[in-house]
Amino acid sequence: MSLNVALQMDPVETIDINGDSTFAMGLEAQKRGHNLFHYQVKDMSYVNDKVKAYARPLTFRREQGNHYSLGDIQHMDLGEEIDVILMRQDPPFHMGYITATHILEHIHPKTFVVNDPTSVRNAPEKIFLARFPELMPPTMITSNADDVRAFRSEYKDIIVKPLYGNGGAGVFRISEGDQNLASLIEMFQDFYTEPFIVQKYLSDVRKGDKRIILVDGEPVGAINRVPDEGEVRSNMHVGGEARKTELTEREKEICDIIGPVLKEQDQIFVGIDVIGDYLTEINVTSPTGIQEIQRFDGTDIAALIWDAIERRL
Secondary structure, X not given: OOOEEEEEOOOHHHOOOOOOHHHXXXXXXXXXXOEEEEEOHHHEEEXXXXXXXXXXXXXXXXXXXXXXXXXXXXXXXXXXXXXEEEEOOOOOOOHHHHHHHHHHOOOOOOOEEEOOHHHHHOOOHHHHHHHOOOOOOOEEEXXXXXXXXXXXXXXXXXXXXXXXXXXXXXXXXXXXXOOOHHHHXXXXXXXXXXXXXXXXXXXXXXXXXXXXXXXXXXXXEEEEEEOOOOOOOOOHHHOOEEEEOOOOHHHHHHHHHHHHHHHHOOOOEEEEEEEOOEEEEEEOOOOOOHHHHHHHHOOOHHHHHHHHHHHHO
């Protein structure tokens, strides 16, 4: 079964071939005989109940500095000429991202979009988490300064971060007695139109922030991301170190609870973050980590993702 697969993503020139999950998924698609095409969100249009994009045939190679080739631009009808779209542009989750999901709804599931655009739109990482209050740390979503002060008074040591941020950007730790809280709240209120998220600081983050990958609702692998000395964020692009790990019983319990919900919503490729005993994020927009997991334990998650997609088709 040869499929036409469109990668809706950021420019291919900037891909880190040793860490990018989309690159691994594209290589696996080619291995299976599928044809790749690339376009950016800005290249997509809704035209009289058709969804079209200026796309280019794409070939990936695992060659540093020579990892892709792009063919000539084609004005393609995504609903007629494409079988699968991998929606892989990076967050932040803003109105542009939301609009893209609305447009893709017009062709899904005839053209199968991964992950389901309606479910992605209804599951922004930090808000979707609130569907599972028994799994998450003490959490507040607010833009009210008095509520934030009361939250810190109760929990002493807190994390404040943008509600729709990504990659660890804008994450602050404010401990008891830190006099920067008022200024930080003012900055968030001025910079963001939406509320922000406040959580109890989890000291277990020093042991690592575990990224667990679920495919079609089932956990298939994990890495532990340990923050750099003096850093509160564990994201690998800000210095977090990836380490081999295994799932604890608590982490298996978390996956058992959220897995059926993800499967029901056609969230085929999801990455969750767990610190200690707590679920801290559910990443459905553009999860990463599959290449690191494969290097540690040999699990080919890109192949498992394509197995799940092909079962659906």
